[in-house]
Amino acid sequence: MKKLIYAALLTAAAFILIQSCSKSSVNNNGSTDGSSFDRKAMLTNLSANIIIPAYTAFQASTVSLDAAVTTFNTTPNATNLTALQAAFKAAYQQWQATSVFDFGPAEQINFRVNTNTYPTDVNQINTNISSGIYNKDLLANLAAKGLPAMDYLLFGTGADNTAVLAQFTTDGQAANRKSYLAILSAELKTNAATVLTAWNGAYKTTFINADGTDQGSSTGLLVNQLVYDYEILKNYEVGIPAGVQSMGTTFPTKVQAYYSQMSVQLALLHIQAIQNIYLGKSAQGDGSGLDDYLVKVNAKYNDGSLNDAIKNQFAVAIGKLQALTDPLSANITNNNAAVTAAYTELQKLTVLLKTDMTSSLGILITFGDNDGD
Amino acid sequence: MKKSFTVLSFIAAVIIFATSCKKSSSVTPATPTYTVPATYNFSNANFADAKTRLGMYTEMSNVMKNALTGAISATTLKNMFTNTSAPFTTAAYNTSGIQIKDQGFSLYQTDVPSFIDSLVKVSQSTQPASRGVAGVGTSSANAATKYALTATGVNYAQVFNKATMGGLITYQIVTIMDAVANATIDNTTVVNGETALEHSWDMAFGYWGVPVDFPTNKTGAILWGSYSTQVDSGYHANKILMDAFLKGRAAISNKDKATITEQANIILQTMEKLTAAAVLQEVKEIKESINDNVARNSRLSECYGFVYSFKYNPKRKITDAQIDAILALFPKNFYDLTLTDVNNIRDAVAKQYDFVSVQDIL
Numbered sequence: 001m002k003k004l005i006y007a008a009l010l011t012a013a014a015f016i017l018i019q020s021c022s023k024s025s026v027n028n029n030g031s032t033d034g035s036s037f038d039r040k041a042m043l044t045n046l047s048a049n050i051i052i053p054a055y056t057a058f059q060a061s062t063v064s065l066d067a068a069v070t071t072f073n074t075t076p077n078a079t080n081l082t083a084l085q086a087a088f089k090a091a092y093q094q095w096q097a098t099s100v101f102d103f104g105p106a107e108q109i110n111f112r113v114n115t116n117t118y119p120t121d122v123n124q125i126n127t128n129i130s131s132g133i134y135n136k137d138l139l140a141n142l143a144a145k146g147l148p149a150m151d152y153l154l155f156g157t158g159a160d161n162t163a164v165l166a167q168f169t170t171d172g173q174a175a176n177r178k179s180y181l182a183i184l185s186a187e188l189k190t191n192a193a194t195v196l197t198a199w200n201g202a203y204k205t206t207f208i209n210a211d212g213t214d215q216g217s218s219t220g221l222l223v224n225q226l227v228y229d230y231e232i233l234k235n236y237e238v239g240i241p242a243g244v245q246s247m248g249t250t251f252p253t254k255v256q257a258y259y260s261q262m263s264v265q266l267a268l269l270h271i272q273a274i275q276n277i278y279l280g281k282s283a284q285g286d287g288s289g290l291d292d293y294l295v296k297v298n299a300k301y302n303d304g305s306l307n308d309a310i311k312n313q314f315a316v317a318i319g320k321l322q323a324l325t326d327p328l329s330a331n332i333t334n335n336n337a338a339v340t341a342a343y344t345e346l347q348k349l350t351v352l353l354k355t356d357m358t359s360s361l362g363i364l365i366t367f368g369d370n371d372g373d
Numbered sequence: 374m375k376k377s378f379t380v381l382s383f384i385a386a387v388i389i390f391a392t393s394c395k396k397s398s399s400v401t402p403a404t405p406t407y408t409v410p411a412t413y414n415f416s417n418a419n420f421a422d423a424k425t426r427l428g429m430y431t432e433m434s435n436v437m438k439n440a441l442t443g444a445i446s447a448t449t450l451k452n453m454f455t456n457t458s459a460p461f462t463t464a465a466y467n468t469s470g471i472q473i474k475d476q477g478f479s480l481y482q483t484d485v486p487s488f489i490d491s492l493v494k495v496s497q498s499t500q501p502a503s504r505g506v507a508g509v510g511t512s513s514a515n516a517a518t519k520y521a522l523t524a525t526g527v528n529y530a531q532v533f534n535k536a537t538m539g540g541l542i543t544y545q546i547v548t549i550m551d552a553v554a555n556a557t558i559d560n561t562t563v564v565n566g567e568t569a570l571e572h573s574w575d576m577a578f579g580y581w582g583v584p585v586d587f588p589t590n591k592t593g594a595i596l597w598g599s600y601s602t603q604v605d606s607g608y609h610a611n612k613i614l615m616d617a618f619l620k621g622r623a624a625i626s627n628k629d630k631a632t633i634t635e636q637a638n639i640i641l642q643t644m645e646k647l648t649a650a651a652v653l654q655e656v657k658e659i660k661e662s663i664n665d666n667v668a669r670n671s672r673l674s675e676c677y678g679f680v681y682s683f684k685y686n687p688k689r690k691i692t693d694a695q696i697d698a699i700l701a702l703f704p705k706n707f708y709d710l711t712l713t714d715v716n717n718i719r720d721a722v723a724k725q726y727d728f729v730s731v732q733d734i735l
Contacts, residue, residue: 110663110712117664119513123503137711140504142664143513215734236514246516364606366734368661 037296038288039211043218045280045287047207051101052199053282054273058098059192061091066185073178076168081161085154085260091188092147092257096266097273100229103221104207105198109191112229113142118236119254120148122156129176136187145184148256153181156259213362222277223290223363227354230274234346237267238321242332242339250336252329263328268321271346275314278353290357299360301352306360310352317345407627409620413578413585417566418622420579423545425466426473427582427595429453430537432461433473437530440496440521441509447493451486473541478685481540488536492529495521502526502667504708510667518668526670526707532678535651538596539682542580543644547688549577553621553637560625570625570633577640578618587615597647604650607731613643645689649726652679653735656719663712670707676718677703691725699725 068087072080095116102112121143128134128144135141143149157177158164168174168181199207210218235245236256243250255263276282280289291307299306320342325331332339358365433453439445452460456472474482495507502510502522512518520528552558553570560570567575582598584590588611591602601610621636623629655676662668680703683689683696702717704710723732 113664137713138708139663139669139710139712140666140708143666240514249516251516366606368658 037293039213039219039293040208042280042288042290042293043208043211043222045282046222046277046289047199047204049282049284049287050277050280051207052196052204054094054098054101055192055196055199058091058094059189059196061087061094062185062189062192065091066182066189069182069185072168073182076165076174076178078161078165081154081165081168088147088150088154089260089262092151092260092262092266093269095147096269097276099232099270100226100274100277101222102225102229104203105195108198109194111191111195114191115146115188116148116256117142117146118148118151118256119258120144120152122152125149125152125180129173129180132176132179134180134183136183145187147188150181150184151257151259153177153184154260215364215366219361220363220366223358223361224366226274226277226290227350227358227365228367230271230353231350233267233270233274234343234350237263237270238339238346239343241328242336242343244340244343250332252332255328255332258327258329261327261329264321264324264326264331267324267328268318271314271318271321275318278310278314290361294357294360297360299356301356306352306356310349310357313345313349313352317342317349320345407623407629409623411586411619412589413587413619413622415571415575415622415626417571418575418578418585419565419567419572420575422469422471423576423579425469425471426476426541427580428463429456429461429466429473430541431595432463432466434530434534437492437533440492440530441519443496445493445496447489450489450493454485454489473537476545477537477540478544478687481536481544481685484536484540485533488529488533491523491527492521492533495523495529504706510670512662512668513665514662514668520667520671522667522670522674522707525705526666526673527677528671528674531671531674532681534596535675535678535682536685538600539648539679540685542582542597543648543682544685544687545580546577547641547644547686549573550637550641551688554634554641556630556634560628568625571622574618574622574625578622581614581618583615587611597644600651600654601647604647604654604735607653607735608646608650608728610643610647610650614640614647617643641688645683645686645691646726648679648683648686649722649728650735652676652722653719653728653732655679656715656722657733657735659715663715666708669710673703673707673710680718680722695725 065084065087068080068084072084099112099116106112124141124144128141134144136145153167154164157167168178171177207218210216213219236254239245241251241254252258257263257266278290280287280292291311294307294310295305301309320338323338324342328339354365433450436445436450436453449460452458454472455474456466456469459467461467474485477485495502495509498506498508500506500508502508502520504526505524507522507524509519510522512520521530522528553574558570558573560568562568565572580597581601582595583601584593587594587598588602588605591598594602601614605611617636617639621633621640624632624636655672658672659669659676662672677700680696680699683691684693699718699721702714702721704714719732723729728735
């Protein structure tokens with residue numbers, strides 16, 4: 001009997017001890033919504049069926065591009081220029097489905113800005129060509145490299161292909177210009193290979209296993225970059241050239257792919273790629289994506305589901321973009337109302353993705369608005 | 374019986390231990406005979422002079438903004454710095470009898486005129502800013518965003534801004550807190566409704582640049598008041614500082630010496646950590662405008678200004694050699710910046726101040 005009392009008292013004492021000190025060891029394992037959504041399955045689908053195929057295709061396109069540069073530089077004629085321009089366009093198109101993933105291996109090498117900083121800086125390009133000096137590590141050269149710089153070199157150095165070809169044959173700087181072109185395509189190829197190798201190696205596992213929702217988690221990184229890249233589309237591909245940040249003063253030359261005149265085409269590829277990531281949709285079918293996640297946590301928007309609102313707004317925004325015509329720079333000059341109308345619908349989607357989706361999923365947006373101080 | 378007694382006393386000991394265990398993980402008021410208010414509405418609080426100097430700074434900053442549209446006057450700015458020849462638009466500043474300069478750290482007092490001269494020189498240029506050319510540059514992202522940059526890309530308006538946060542504000546706050554911690558300020562004689570200690574503490578609070586009901590209300594928060602919010606997601610400086618200012622001030626009025634010293638030391642140390650957090654916040658901003666030469670250089674100038682301002686904190690833990698080593702990570706010409714440089718600056722500061730886990734979210 002006595003022993004029983006001792007035991008009971010000791011148990012009670014131990015209970016008091018545990019209770020009183022347990023607060024300090026409370027930990028949060030990242031599940032903020034209490035739902036049972038299988039994020040690992042989503043990350044597996046996105047990495048295997050969307051991200052790695054995108055990097056694989058982009059890497060292949062940069063190999064073709066670099067090979068076309070080599071052929072053109074060896075034999076600079078009209079046929080090889082046309083072939084090079086086609087290889088360039090293919091790479092730029094594939095980039096639209098690749099730019100989103102600027103975290104992990106891509107973030108390590110600043111892949112997005114190294115590949116696609118525009119408007120390109122023609123003065124800096126020409127300085128680099130005439131001086132024969134180029135340091136790829138200088139951030140000041142970001143606007144003088146990548147796809148936009150090649151866009152200028154291959155389409156913007158003359159009024160037509162005959163004039164462009166002359167810049168690589170008879171012009172006094174032809175030799176330096178060819179060297180610069182080769183340096184730029186080689187750099188793209190190297191960067192694409194670096195990122196793809198990392199994803200095919202250890203990073204894929206890292207990505208799938210970081211399946212929480214905290215700031216370092218893959219869902220957190222992916223959603224942040226999806227929203228960030230989407231805002232680049234909205235602002236840089238459409239809004240800024242259309243003058244939405246400058247009280248109506250337009251900047252038609254600031255569009256993406258200004259010289260090759262495929263801005264609308266690229267913007268459509270870009271938004272469709274972002275839509276596919278959202279839906280988890282790929283050549284393998286409609287897999288687990290952010291849409292399924294929002295459905296699982298029963299995210300609401302007004303009286304309906306947030307997922308429906310987002311899907312509808314994707315459709316509306318894509319419809320407005322489809323109403324635009326290339327060259328977008330001319331469209332801005334001739335019918336800017338259509339361009340700003342597209343921007344308005346893109347902006348509505350920003351709010352849904354950046355505010356409603358992130359709060360429903362408990363994900364913190366960690367980038368700033370980048371609008372000066 | 375004896376055994377029962379032993380057991381009971383064991384239980385009692387456990388309960389006492391458990392209670393004390395609980396207390397150690399929450400905050401223990403040293404003397405529960407006074408309450409700490411939720412806002413800085415102490416009836417006799419007076420930090421008008423600190424607010425006046427922050428206002429003088431704002432007027433200087435506004436004059437510096439004119440460098441974006443034409444030449445500005447070094448004489449005007451230097452007169453404002455010393456409150457000479459009625460230089461301010463706000464008449465009360467001109468007749469206040471106080472100034473910024475003589476309240477600043479010695480090195481800050483001599484640095485500011487040269488910062489002014491550098492900015493004035495840029496303002497006289499008629500060319501746009503580019504590598505090797507001083508002038509006004511336009512952000513490639515936003516045509517409405519412009520900065521006055523030297524030929525090497527330095528925005529001295531921002532360097533002055535950060536220097537003032539270090540050389541005037543941090544310097545004043547840490548100097549006051551150090552004196553408080555060493556009990557060298559009188560807390561007995563009442564002058565103008567306050568003891569000297571109460572007034573010094575109020576001035577330190579005033580320099581922080583926040584409203585009395587901060588952080589619930591953030592309206593009008595400037596300089597450190599703005600930056601403590603900007604870094605708050607990674608380093609909760611708002612709460613640390615506000616709690617300490619409130620507790621310390623209540624303790625002063627209630628002659629609770631232990632709490633006064635404790636809170637003074639918290640504020641003193643927080644100011645240096647806050648500066649480090651601000652450096653990392655600027656690193657993040659640099660990365661967000663990484664392909665925008667003009668905006669990036671301006672943000673690099675902010676970052677540089679914060680690192681340099683460590684020198685103005687006489688109570689800093691970081692050594693001169695460590696500061697110089699971080700400054701050496703900045704390129705001589707800001708147009709020569711590389712991603713590696715940016716990461717090196719981030720890593721050096723994050724490591725020094727134990728911010729590695731939050732370095733990317735500050």
